[in-house]
Amino acid sequence: MRVDVITLFPEFVDGCARVGVVGRAQERGLISVTSWNPREFATDNYHTVDGRPYGGGPGMLMLIGPLRDTIAAAKAAAEAPAKVIYLSPQGARLTQRKVQELSVLPRLVLLCGRYEGVDERLLDHEVDEELSIGDYVLSGGELAAAVLIDAIGRLQEGALNDAQSAAQDSFSEGLLDCPHYTRPEQHELGTLPAVLISGDHAAIKRWRLKQSLGRTWLRRPDLLARMQLDKSARALLEEFRLEYFA
Numbered sequence: 216m217r218v219d220v221i222t223l224f225p226e227f228v229d230g231c232a233r234v235g236v237v238g239r240a241q242e243r244g245l246i247s248v249t250s251w252n253p254r255e256f257a258t259d260n261y262h263t264v265d266g267r268p269y270g271g272g273p274g275m276l277m278l279i280g281p282l283r284d285t286i287a288a289a290k291a292a293a294e295a296p297a298k299v300i301y302l303s304p305q306g307a308r309l310t311q312r313k314v315q316e317l318s319v320l321p322r323l324v325l326l327c328g329r330y331e332g333v334d335e336r337l338l339d340h341e342v343d344e345e346l347s348i349g350d351y352v353l354s355g356g357e358l359a360a361a362v363l364i365d366a367i368g369r370l371q372e373g374a375l376n377d378a379q380s381a382a383q384d385s386f387s388e389g390l391l392d393c394p395h396y397t398r399p400e401q402h403e404l405g406t407l408p409a410v411l412i413s414g415d416h417a418a419i420k421r422w423r424l425k426q427s428l429g430r431t432w433l434r435r436p437d438l439l440a441r442m443q444l445d446k447s448a449r450a451l452l453e454e455f456r457l458e459y460f461a
């Protein structure tokens with residue numbers, strides 16, 4: 216997948232995409248992340264990229280011109296059609312399902328707003344989707360873009376080795392993850408759930424699903440409400456609830 220990021224802070228995004236799983240995915244040619252700085256597309260002597268809001272009000276907005284030219288340049292950099300995504304608090308909430316949907320596309324262009332955002336006319340004509348990583352305001356869309364790149368990058372075929380396999384992510388089934396433990400087995404902070412050292416892999420699998428179901432019920436009932444649990448999962452959750460209230 217090719218990702219082009221439009222940002223006034225290219226060094227920020229390049230840095231995020233060079234480390235860890237995404238950095239390795241780039242080295243393996245599974246994903247490429249290229250930054251484009253609208254300031255280089257500003258035609259005036261001062262490389263102006265922002266303007267005062269009509270109707271008054273605080274702050275500045277990003278101008279149409281430099282952004283439009285940057286989007287055009289990014290799109291022209293490769294053959295495949297590109298979906299243009301704007302990261303903003305006004306966007307649809309990003310979910311793992313949306314990440315999975317985007318992760319199979321050939322290209323993405325991510326537009327990062329700064330200041331108070333972008334002229335609405337640019338959004339109307341050049342942006343295909345507006346996405347939010349959560350209900351809070353950041354100083355720019357770059358962190359949101361980095362989140363999206365990471366979530367999509369780790370889903371690229373070959374990005375994760377088996378042990379890390381994305382399929383283990385409970386969120387990919389809509390549940391919260393179960394508790395995890397590593398050495399030492401005995402510690403002043405406590406010991407392990409016995410099942411995890413039983414060697415009974417079916418029992419371990421069952422325990423983990425039960426814990427994921429129970430945790431989701433306790434911490435994120437909203438996620439559970441949206442799920443169709445099969446008979447065995449419902450029974451497992453009931454078992455968790457009985458123990459919880461015991």
Ligand SMILES: NC(=O)c1ccc(NCc2cccc(O)c2)nc1
Pocket residue numbers: 302303304305328329330331332333346347348349350351352353354355356357359
């Ligand atoms: N929740 C998010 O995904 C998110 C994304 C961007 C952002 N800041 C840049 C910006 C962009 C547009 C309007 C605006 O008010 C602020 N802050 C939070």
